[in-house]
Every structure is written in C-alpha cells, then in structure tokens.
Amino acid sequence: MKRFLAAMLLLLCVTGCTAQPKSYTADFFAMDTFMSVTAYGVDEQTAQDTAVTCERRVNALEPALSRTREDSDIYRLNHADGAVCEVSDDTYAALQAAVEYAAYTGGAFDPTLAPLTDLWGINTENAHVPAQAEIDEALTHVGYQNIELLGDNQVQLKNGAQIDLGGIGKGFATDAVAALLDGSCSVLATLGGNIGAYGENPSRDSGGWVIGIADPDNNADYLATVEVRDRSVVTSGDYERYFEQDGKRYHHIFDPATGWPADSGLRSVTVIDAVSTRADALTTALFVMGLDKGLAFCAEQGIAAVFVTADKQVYTSAQVGEVCTFTFLGEEKGYTYAQ
Numbered sequence: 001m002k003r004f005l006a007a008m009l010l011l012l013c014v015t016g017c018t019a020q021p022k023s024y025t026a027d028f029f030a031m032d033t034f035m036s037v038t039a040y041g042v043d044e045q046t047a048q049d050t051a052v053t054c055e056r057r058v059n060a061l062e063p064a065l066s067r068t069r070e071d072s073d074i075y076r077l078n079h080a081d082g083a084v085c086e087v088s089d090d091t092y093a094a095l096q097a098a099v100e101y102a103a104y105t106g107g108a109f110d111p112t113l114a115p116l117t118d119l120w121g122i123n124t125e126n127a128h129v130p131a132q133a134e135i136d137e138a139l140t141h142v143g144y145q146n147i148e149l150l151g152d153n154q155v156q157l158k159n160g161a162q163i164d165l166g167g168i169g170k171g172f173a174t175d176a177v178a179a180l181l182d183g184s185c186s187v188l189a190t191l192g193g194n195i196g197a198y199g200e201n202p203s204r205d206s207g208g209w210v211i212g213i214a215d216p217d218n219n220a221d222y223l224a225t226v227e228v229r230d231r232s233v234v235t236s237g238d239y240e241r242y243f244e245q246d247g248k249r250y251h252h253i254f255d256p257a258t259g260w261p262a263d264s265g266l267r268s269v270t271v272i273d274a275v276s277t278r279a280d281a282l283t284t285a286l287f288v289m290g291l292d293k294g295l296a297f298c299a300e301q302g303i304a305a306v307f308v309t310a311d312k313q314v315y316t317s318a319q320v321g322e323v324c325t326f327t328f329l330g331e332e333k334g335y336t337y338a339q
Ligand code: AMP
Pocket: 108, 109, 110, 111, 113, 117, 164, 165, 166, 167, 168, 235, 236, 237, 240, 241, 252, 253, 254, 255, 256, 280, 283, 284, 285, 288
C-alpha cells in the first residue's frame, strides 16, 4: 500500500511539475503601432487578467504621452505658449526620464524635437525635405534645457520648445507593464519595436526568451537573436519610418545637432537593458552617435548594444555577452559579425 501511495505521489508530482501554464494574448493598437502582451499563468483566467490589465495600462498612457491627441498632457503643454502646466504623474515621470537621458547622452537623445518632426512630416502625407532655412528656424527651439521641471507635476517650456516623446514612449509603456507584474505570470510584451520579457519562458528549458534582431533589408527576417530574461530588448532602425525623395531615404531618427535624419552609417541599434525607457532612449541616441562614438559610449557606460551598419557589419558591445546569449544568423544574408 505504502509503495502504491508513493508511486501515486510521484505520478502526481511529475504531472504537476510538467503541467504547462495557460497563456492568453491581448493584441491591440496603441501609440501608433501594433502591440501584444502574452501572459502565462497557472490557469487561463490568471493569464487573461494579467494580459488585459497590461493592455489597459498601456492604453491609459496614450493621453499622458501622445502629442497629437488634443486631450493629451503633452498637446496641452506644447500649446500653452510657455505658461506653466500641471501634468499627470505619468507625464511628469516620462518627462523626468526624457530630460535625464538627454543629459546622459549629451543631447543625442532630445525630447524637444517636435518642431523638426512636424517639419519633415515623416509618416504623414506631407513628408518632404524642408528648406535649410526652415530647419535652422526649427532648431532654434530645440534643446532639452528648455524643459523646466518645477516639481509637483508643474512643467514649463521655454523658448518656444515643444515636446515629442516618440523616442521613449514605448519604453516607458514597457516599464509600466513590468511594474504591474507580481510574479504570478510570465509575460512577453511586444510594444512595437520594444520588447519586455519577464519571468520564466515556459516553452524553453532554459526559461529564457529568444528575441530576434531584424534584418534592416527585410524586417520580417532576423540577422541575430538574443536570449534574455527579465530584460527589455529595444531596436531603433532607419527602416521603421521613412520616405524616399530623389532616390534617397529620409528616416525618422534626427540628429539634434543638424536637424537632418542622422546620417551615421548605421541601419539599426538594439539595446538590451532591465529598464526599457533607458533602452529606448539609448537606441535613439546611439543611432545618432554612430558606430565609433556609440561603441565607446557603451564601453564607458556598460551598455549592452548591437549595431548594424550600412555596409552590413554587425558589432556587439562587450556588455552583450554578460546580459544575454547572442546568436549571429546574418551570414547567409550577407552580413559579417565584426564583434
Ligand atoms: P525610436 O524609434 O525609439 O528611435 O524613436 C524615434 C522617434 O523619436 C521619432 O519618430 C521621433 O518622434 C523621435 N525622435 C527622432 N529623433 C530623436 C532624437 N534624436 N531624440 C529623441 N527623439 C527623437
């Protein structure tokens, strides 16, 4: 009898231990892009509750971060003619992060590029190369030092500055998702190009999540993967939003020093970091810095980044080996892993 009970217990344990968690995926459109959050929990209800709560949190950030919605804090701030505005906790926190990363990257990331993004009209029907005089005029209003964070959610924009949080919005949303998790579910959040992978991946023995780094020439395909856990993986690339005029591509990542799309010889930069807002700001900034300056910045600051150059070389900073497993897959697509 004892032996029978022991066998039953063993069987229960084995089936219990191998029981796969149930998953639920919430697909939605927010921040101008397709998003999905998949939660894995002990049962379907737990997974669904978690995924839906994450979706609601991201949707609730739209009025805090969007600059085109007329009911948003940023729209109100941008149209306040320099008056002091009170904003929500989320908007204030995003602005604090934006100013912090602008200073950290020496202004390569700058959240006051709205006059330039408007002028170039990328992703609108009005996309075109502006006159240099227009770019010069827009640049006179650009500079993160024009943002005054006065405490108590009070913000003032000086010198005709206008905010565009497009460079960190999705990272901020990914961190907001991560902050909701209490360990009851594993979650894979794909918020546009920003991915957050939290908890154990039930589909892999290692528990890690394998995230692809897109081939800039065909972003349905990958030229590398990184396996991570409890990290965010964020990519900025010239293939995401752009227009072509006279055979030349003009993309959406601007060099705040020139007012032109950054012409740094890069096609994409991916950053792997525990904080998605930071990774998001850094991908944009490293893209502007270019390969040499970007790699030096990563070495100095301990940043894990993957650079893809226009001449099909792939470089990884030293930190990449420490925070993830990097697998190069680009050889057949004509890329070289230059390390
Ligand atoms: P990302 O895809 O994260 O690199 O963000 C690009 C978006 O951020 C653009 O569509 C602009 O709205 C904005 N942006 C472009 N260049 C910069 C920059 N140098 N610093 C901050 N935001 C930028």
